[in-house]
Amino acid sequence: MDETRRRATVHDVAREAGVSLATVDRVLNGRPGVRSETAEKVAEAIKALDFRRDLSASLLARARDLGVSFLIPDNRNEFMLRLIDAIERRASQSKGERLRIDTQRVHAFDPAALATALGALDPKSCDCAVVVATEDDVVRRAIDQAHRRGIAVVTLVSDLPGSARRHFVGIDNHAAGRTAASLLGRFVRPGPIGIIAGSLSLADHHQRREGFEAVLKSEFAGHEIVGPFEGFDDDARTEAAAAELLSRPLAGIYNLGAGNDGLIRALESSGQAGKVRVVAHELTAATRKGLASGAIDVVIDQNPDGEIAAALAIARSLALGQDDGRLLAPIEIGLYLRDNLPKG
Template sequence: MTEGATQPATRATLEDVARAAGVSLATVDRVVNRREGVRAKTVARVEAAVAKLGYRADLAAARLARGQTFRFAFVLPTGSNSFMTNLTEQVARTADWLAGHRGFIDIHHVDVFDPDVLAGALENLSPAYQGVAVIALDHPRVRAAIDELVARGVAVVTLVSDAPSSSRVHYVGIDNPAAGRTAATLMGRFLAGREGTVAVIAGSLSLRDHTERQFGFHQILSSEYANLSALPVIEGRDDSNRTRELTAALLARHADLRGIYCCGAGNRGIADALEASGRAREVVWITHELTEHTRRFLVRGTLDAIINQDAGHEARSAARVLLAHCSGEPISPDQERIRIDIFLRDNLP
């Protein structure tokens, strides 16, 4: 080691705290784990040593010492939705991190558009799971299935789409009404006073994230952009073939169509219909989620803006929240807040 170099800082241990406080290791363990039977003066001395040394518990080591492990189920959609494919990949990566913390993930693919299928999948999950993360459908049977899991002591986190009146312990996702309002503001500004109609394409209005986005969109469009009239919402079930047909029909029926807001998926179908019509540069199109496909549409000018949520952040957040809940550990609300990203062609990462 060269002169003047410092030794790398080492993590303080319980033994270090015991020596600094002048008490036994057992006493430190009782104080750190908030167990009774230690005098107030001794507690204060131990806490002062903890603060001075910057001691932090190694939770993974503690779980290892107790032989404690957790198994979580992530219930994700079937189909070819690019964002959900990306989310599945991010959950798989998160599983590698979680394994180092004595937690393990199994991924189950389910048709989340069908409430009976989704509820049945939740009802039939193995009792070995201590936690579940699910793309939720806000439907009575799905809410009941979530409530039954929670009543059995299983922690349930809703992911991307919420079921807020259920007993779930946490929602991991963006503020969807705010995302819809953001899309409407962009639409109104991009169209800059032009008059006409705007189409809204959802995957399913049974998915709360899609419903909340279109609500926020209509809220701003109707109150701030009187020059634009929103057409009734249509559902594409996040299927590219279906959205291609729906978009082609919209373009054929509405010569005054000025914009399309897709608050779900199926973007390849929308792009195909716009480009086939020759009106791709005329109609303003705003959608959700940065994927390999939406990136390409944005770069070539068919798509005008993307409202994005970070799938990696959501996968890690869901795992952290489940692990913290099962371990009785606190979470950091700021760390788990999922932000809304806006991407234009000029700021693509």
């Protein structure tokens, strides 16, 4: 109740540590020219006073805004477009928050291109890079080097463990697959269920499939899995895969990749729309249409807006040297039926 004690400032820290303001500043901002012994004293004073740098003052004082660069794959994936949208919404919203957001499209599935883009970032203007990582050692090394140059790196959507990335922002794809199985298992009576993936060499798709098969086998025995077929996140090829599946009796379909326009076409032209239970991924124009018509029953979504917001919050923390990622709520898996669609 009696919150009379004001928050500690750098002045208090200097006094407590018995050093000058300049030295505290050097420690706080990682500038050179401080003996480790002295730095230790400052660190102790900071802990003793529970000092936390004032965000408002800090952002005000730094001449330039906080620079965050997003490196997003340039394929025409519906989901990537939603990510870009989310970034732009936040960018326009954050004019007053001393954030300078910068988006670059990088050639998709091209580790060398991503590494080059990372290397081209200038630490003078970029405090934090948010990247959709590709599994490759070239990328891993580029992240490590960016980190050494003073650019904090955060992975988005797909992670890259073993690199110097400071955080990962994204959903648990294994859980997403389990959830799909849990729903389809309850929706349909025992029978064949088809799986369509984008590409089985993508880490997230692989994880979804694993989770799906694990739950279906352990909890809904009697359901037979057909596939997975690969649709390569492409409408035409997904349509072909779905048509192939639908040529035989089928109780349900789980499309864990993109290409949902094709899936819906296959469902409609086979006359099975609304009869076969369907779970798909990502809220897009295509899946919204499918939900509305009844062709798709449930959409599993990873909430790009939430991911971007989380990435920016982390970027801010990292730039100010307070790595408090644990405080951040994890990205939750969104489930949408026709009845709880957000207006977006």
